[in-house]
Amino acid sequence: MRHLGAEITALVPGECEIQVPFREELTQQHGYFHAGVTAAIADSASGYAAYGLMPANSTVLTVEYKINLVAPAAGELLIARARVLRSGKTLKICAADVFVVKEGNETLCATTLSTIMAMQDRSDIAAGS
Amino acid sequence: MRHLGAEITALVPGECEIQVPFREELTQQHGYFHAGVTAAIADSASGYAAYGLMPANSTVLTVEYKINLVAPAAGELLIARARVLRSGKTLKICAADVFVVKEGNETLCATTLSTIMAMQDRSDIAAGS
Amino acid sequence: MRHLGAEITALVPGECEIQVPFREELTQQHGYFHAGVTAAIADSASGYAAYGLMPANSTVLTVEYKINLVAPAAGELLIARARVLRSGKTLKICAADVFVVKEGNETLCATTLSTIMAMQDRSDIAAGS
Amino acid sequence: MRHLGAEITALVPGECEIQVPFREELTQQHGYFHAGVTAAIADSASGYAAYGLMPANSTVLTVEYKINLVAPAAGELLIARARVLRSGKTLKICAADVFVVKEGNETLCATTLSTIMAMQDRSDIAAGS
Numbered sequence: 001m002r003h004l005g006a007e008i009t010a011l012v013p014g015e016c017e018i019q020v021p022f023r024e025e026l027t028q029q030h031g032y033f034h035a036g037v038t039a040a041i042a043d044s045a046s047g048y049a050a051y052g053l054m055p056a057n058s059t060v061l062t063v064e065y066k067i068n069l070v071a072p073a074a075g076e077l078l079i080a081r082a083r084v085l086r087s088g089k090t091l092k093i094c095a096a097d098v099f100v101v102k103e104g105n106e107t108l109c110a111t112t113l114s115t116i117m118a119m120q121d122r123s124d125i126a127a128g129s
Numbered sequence: 130m131r132h133l134g135a136e137i138t139a140l141v142p143g144e145c146e147i148q149v150p151f152r153e154e155l156t157q158q159h160g161y162f163h164a165g166v167t168a169a170i171a172d173s174a175s176g177y178a179a180y181g182l183m184p185a186n187s188t189v190l191t192v193e194y195k196i197n198l199v200a201p202a203a204g205e206l207l208i209a210r211a212r213v214l215r216s217g218k219t220l221k222i223c224a225a226d227v228f229v230v231k232e233g234n235e236t237l238c239a240t241t242l243s244t245i246m247a248m249q250d251r252s253d254i255a256a257g258s
Numbered sequence: 259m260r261h262l263g264a265e266i267t268a269l270v271p272g273e274c275e276i277q278v279p280f281r282e283e284l285t286q287q288h289g290y291f292h293a294g295v296t297a298a299i300a301d302s303a304s305g306y307a308a309y310g311l312m313p314a315n316s317t318v319l320t321v322e323y324k325i326n327l328v329a330p331a332a333g334e335l336l337i338a339r340a341r342v343l344r345s346g347k348t349l350k351i352c353a354a355d356v357f358v359v360k361e362g363n364e365t366l367c368a369t370t371l372s373t374i375m376a377m378q379d380r381s382d383i384a385a386g387s
Numbered sequence: 388m389r390h391l392g393a394e395i396t397a398l399v400p401g402e403c404e405i406q407v408p409f410r411e412e413l414t415q416q417h418g419y420f421h422a423g424v425t426a427a428i429a430d431s432a433s434g435y436a437a438y439g440l441m442p443a444n445s446t447v448l449t450v451e452y453k454i455n456l457v458a459p460a461a462g463e464l465l466i467a468r469a470r471v472l473r474s475g476k477t478l479k480i481c482a483a484d485v486f487v488v489k490e491g492n493e494t495l496c497a498t499t500l501s502t503i504m505a506m507q508d509r510s511d512i513a514a515g516s
Binding site: 301 | 422423426430448450451452496
């Protein structure tokens with residue numbers, strides 16, 4: 001996230017917003033934000049949203065996500081807004097929308113649905129989910 | 130892709146392999162390859178696999194993908210292998226597996242299913258898919 | 259849909275609601291609505307929502323969907339509400355939520371993201387999407 | 388499954404095959420197998436494949452799946468073949484392919500990726516996953 005210049009701009013249990021300002025290195029061939037950046041901040045925002053509903057000492061693991069890229073991410077700022085749809089003991093189901101801001105106007109450029117797992121300790125990760 | 134140090138290591142119409150050697154900058158907090166890298170090379174390999182089955186002058190657009198992260202990407206090399214499952218005129222459906230290589234052994238760390246669109250010219254992108 | 263006893267209860271271009279009252283034949287072993295019913299009405303509602311934004315003589319084709327089943331569908335009525343998130347010329351991206359109603363209270367039991375294709379004539383289907 | 392006339396035709400731990408012969412009631416408007424049937428047998432085959440790798444007294448819960456419908460399911464028989472890609476303690480990640488058989492020839496008509504949860508007892512279901 002640091003590498004991308006991403007910043008958490010809002011965070012409450014079950015919700016998170018992450019922003020990334022435009023930088024040349026984050027673009028693909030047409031000068032838009034790269035889809036990899038879009039997916040990465042949607043995933044991170046979902047993870048933080050879920051983490052806020054987990055017990056202390058939990059580790060967050062993204063089990064899977066699905067992303068629809070619905071419009072080119074052409075603009076000066078990318079904003080991911082994630083929320084937990086369902087908070088189970090082991091699994092949190094999250095949705096995130098990613099908007100691109102161009103001259104002050106937000107456009108939806110991607111949307112994700114993801115499954116996040118709360119791991120109680122690191123040894124579980126080694127053993128597999 | 131260049132940014133990640135990724136390299137196409139095999140390419141025939143309908144199939145593509147991409148490799149990324151380990152680098153400190155590509156890791157998350159536990160020293161594994163970051164999930165964003167895994168997703169990005171699976172997506173790129175799928176796009177190249179699909180592109181080989183499209184008419185000249187096509188532009189490749191990832192409509193959506195779903196990824197399951199099935200094991201930590203702990204190792205010295207990441208390999209994405211993509212293949213086109215179904216090649217329609219407008220849409221190509223692709224599957225990709227990502228393996229991590231540790232001391233010579235390959236382990237499946239992620240698998241994706243994606244929908245790739247062939248765009249005939251750039252103006253279509255502006256108009257929306 | 260008829261087979262399931264499903265009914266369209268709201269329909270405007272880009273949005274659709276479908277309801278299915280409880281019936282013994284639609285349940286799984288615990289007496290909840292079967293996940294297949296949940297998925298089927300979410301898919302149908304998405305298709306109708308998309309169809310309302312297509313030119314006349316279009317055929318609707320579900321390219322793919324992803325569903326998260328977030329709670330048991332225990333109740334007397336199932337309601338799917340779908341909306342088009344992005345309406346491209348060829349593809350419509352839709353989200354649908356499915357709620358189960360028990361003693362008057364709605365609970366989210368599933369959510370989907372789907373890609374719907376507008377086909378201009380039947381011959382396209384035979385030739386592949 | 389009984390309702391659909393579906394039958395388990397192969398079952399070993401981690402793998403399952405389910406078949407459904409053609410019946411008028413399982414079709415959509417063009418006389419093909421309905422997508423709901425395709426999705427249902429892919430989901431069931433995945434669940435049984437996963438179940439074979441779980442401890443006794445486990446309950447199988449489909450957390451989520453993604454399906455790509457890649458060709459019309461036109462034929463006399465539908466076959467779903469599922470396998471577990473990754474068997475964690477809590478979660479099993481499964482892939483399933485669905486083939487339609489027409490005059491003896493198999494064609495891939497759908498493919499799924501799913502996340503299946505092993506629940507140790509029923510009370511967990513009530514409490515949420």
